[in-house]
Amino acid sequence: MEDDKKATRKEDKCENCGSLEWNYDSKMGEKACASCGLVDLDYSPIDGVSDSITQGADRQTERVGRGNKPGTSGARILPGDLKGVKNPGFWKYDKRKYDSFREKHPFCKKVHALIEARYGKNVRDVVYDITEMACTPLTPEQEKERSQLTDKGLKKALSMPKQVICRQKKGIKGESEHQNAVIIADAIVELAGELGILTKFDRRRSLKNDGVTSKQILRARIVVLNHWKARSRIGWFLQQIPRKDPGEKRADDVEQAMAHADQLLMKFLPEQVVDQVLQDVSARIQALGEGESDATTINTAARMLVATLTYASLIMLDCEKGLLGKIAECLNRTGGGVSSSLKGFQMKVKNGTLVDNGAFDTDEGWYDEEDE
Numbered sequence: 097m098e099d100d101k102k103a104t105r106k107e108d109k110c111e112n113c114g115s116l117e118w119n120y121d122s123k124m125g126e127k128a129c130a131s132c133g134l135v136d137l138d139y140s141p142i143d144g145v146s147d148s149i150t151q152g153a154d155r156q157t158e159r160v161g162r163g164n165k166p167g168t169s170g171a172r173i174l175p176g177d178l179k180g181v182k183n184p185g186f187w188k189y190d191k192r193k194y195d196s197f198r199e200k201h202p203f204c205k206k207v208h209a210l211i212e213a214r215y216g217k218n219v220r221d222v223v224y225d226i227t228e229m230a231c232t233p234l235t236p237e238q239e240k241e242r243s244q245l246t247d248k249g250l251k252k253a254l255s256m257p258k259q260v261i262c263r264q265k266k267g268i269k270g271e272s273e274h275q276n277a278v279i280i281a282d283a284i285v286e287l288a289g290e291l292g293i294l295t296k297f298d299r300r301r302s303l304k305n306d307g308v309t310s311k312q313i314l315r316a317r318i319v320v321l322n323h324w325k326a327r328s329r330i331g332w333f334l335q336q337i338p339r340k341d342p343g344e345k346r347a348d349d350v351e352q353a354m355a356h357a358d359q360l361l362m363k364f365l366p367e368q369v370v371d372q373v374l375q376d377v378s379a380r381i382q383a384l385g386e387g388e389s390d391a392t393t394i395n396t397a398a399r400m401l402v403a404t405l406t407y408a409s410l411i412m413l414d415c416e417k418g419l420l421g422k423i424a425e426c427l428n429r430t431g432g433g434v435s436s437s438l439k440g441f442q443m444k445v446k447n448g449t450l451v452d453n454g455a456f457d458t459d460e461g462w463y464d465e466e467d468e
Contacts, residue, residue, distance in 0.1 A: 226288065292348075403437070
């Protein structure tokens, strides 16, 4: 503070050093202790002009200060202003300053941070608007409009998703704020994957590391999606919900299932063998015409199809021993179901009711590159 901009007055005691001397900077709008430099965060420039006004030599000094009632606010120190200050009194006020500047919606900030930490900054940015929509309260105008709706279903769907999810019964909501943030973060990323905004999401990491359940993520995803649909319906959220065509979605599902199989096989087979298996499975998928709307196996669930083809490939390479059950479990199937699936397809091929181009064959060399 410059000398020509400050005036010293006796007033309240400084909470840090007890001094009664204060400096007032009319240009900066600040009031600071003349002894230790502590800035009074409850001071405002208006009060600074009128806190103790002397009007002539015979006039009595008037106190018209704002007092110390909770909720009053005045000039604030910007973040970083207290760096390097060792006086403990400053850190007391620094905390108060930080509290007044902290995010209005810390839970939303936590969800943003979780998404960035787990999936990267690009993913965080892609789903930023969805996260804001899910984790911040409605504006007063929106809440008023919602409260006046006669459609009970629409009115319920327009409730802030974060509140709806965190107020569910035990087992649906998380057991802590962190778990709730994980549930919502994963639900948002998974929803974006389902809608084709991002590649599909694998929730198993969260199930293992954070103690949340598939049911919790699924329920949260439904809440967020219903809220998005409701916003679109009444014009609050202008961006329409994107949709993938069936072929693209099918290709994503197959690709994700193959990625799961790859991760599992790497635990039990040499990398070279795993690469051979996956190349073979990819060839079998192409032989079936997967990715096209008229694919031979379009009505078979992607995970069952990949499990069946992987099992066929393992048999061909004579390395299926002990892996049927593991592959099946990895893709949320049963060993018996996968085995029956392969036998069923082979029977259809034998009966002439299915043309597989050799995709379900377990004989070595079923795929001849010279035929391409």
